[in-house]
Amino acid sequence: MTNQPIVNVFEDEEHMIGALAERIVDMAAACQKRTGRFVAALSGGNTPRPLYEKLASEPFVSRMDWESCFFFLSDERCVDHASSESNYNMIRQCLLQKAPVPEENIFATRFQEEDPVKSAADYQSIIENFFGNGGAVPAFDLILLGMGPDGHTASLFPGTAALDEKERLVVANFVEKFDAYRITFTLPLINRAEHVFFMVTGHAKSEIVASVLSDESTDYPARLVGQADSDYAGGAENRELCTITWYLDKGASSLLDLAATPT
Numbered sequence: 265m266t267n268q269p270i271v272n273v274f275e276d277e278e279h280m281i282g283a284l285a286e287r288i289v290d291m292a293a294a295c296q297k298r299t300g301r302f303v304a305a306l307s308g309g310n311t312p313r314p315l316y317e318k319l320a321s322e323p324f325v326s327r328m329d330w331e332s333c334f335f336f337l338s339d340e341r342c343v344d345h346a347s348s349e350s351n352y353n354m355i356r357q358c359l360l361q362k363a364p365v366p367e368e369n370i371f372a373t374r375f376q377e378e379d380p381v382k383s384a385a386d387y388q389s390i391i392e393n394f395f396g397n398g399g400a401v402p403a404f405d406l407i408l409l410g411m412g413p414d415g416h417t418a419s420l421f422p423g424t425a426a427l428d429e430k431e432r433l434v435v436a437n438f439v440e441k442f443d444a445y446r447i448t449f450t451l452p453l454i455n456r457a458e459h460v461f462f463m464v465t466g467h468a469k470s471e472i473v474a475s476v477l478s479d480e481s482t483d484y485p486a487r488l489v490g491q492a493d494s495d496y497a498g499g500a501e502n503r504e505l506c507t508i509t510w511y512l513d514k515g516a517s518s519l520l521d522l523a524a525t526p527t
């Protein structure tokens with residue numbers, strides 16, 4: 265069983281980013297009303313930069329209750345956080361330094377440069393301690409993801425060991441094409457989220473978007489998000505699977521036969 269994703273297509277990146285910012289502000293308010301907090305894992309890469317900058321600017325920055333927002337990273341490169349390669353560095357520059365997010369509400373990886381395996385285990389402990397829900401897989405309110413042209417998401421790349429991880433929530437995943445480790449959420453953790461948003465733009469990704477959304481014979485990592493395989497769905501719980509929503513611009517959706525979503 266797979267959760268049927270919701271696909272929203274926008275005329276261009278600007279409209280997509282605007283709709284995403286509205287959706288996230290509304291979602292945060294609803295979560296904070298229900299539980300007192302909004303807990304999100306943010307994606308790295310380039311696509312989310314304008315979203316983070318939008319959320320850190322008016323009118324959105326004044327609409328968010330940042331004191332009750334808590335941010336994690338869905339993956340990180342094994343570099344110093346000061347590096348231009350670091351997802352944390354990008355998110356800090358685009359969002360966390362501009363919006364009034366309390367320092368103690370931001371959870372970055374540690375030791376990722378010197379010891380990826382230790383860093384992954386440490387990050388899993390940080391997440392489990394934060395949620396403190398007695399061994400059940402933590403359920404993020406939102407996990408924001410991108411997708412590469414090869415169908416990878418977070419740092420779950422095709423053919424890498426992390427794709428087969430059924431127990432751990434965060435692992436150090438060796439990615440051959442980079443000859444480097446990445447720290448990444450695993451599918452059990454991603455599939456436990458209440459909501460997963462994919463944001464993908466550009467014609468260059470139109471083929472992979474069409475394959476991931478329409479070709480059931482493929483097993484691209486992004487397609488495994490939302491799979492109800494009990495191995496991947498965060499253990500034995502039979503909770504509702506995460507709701508998956510794709511935010512696409514017309515370029516990325518050009519091989520899908522969907523009309524643009526009015527914005």
Ligand code: 6PG
Nearest residue numbers: 308309310311410411412417418
């Ligand atoms: C990373 C991201 C990665 C990213 C995709 C898409 O660490 O780079 O987590 O999964 O979302 O590679 O990247 P772009 O948004 O730059 O195309």
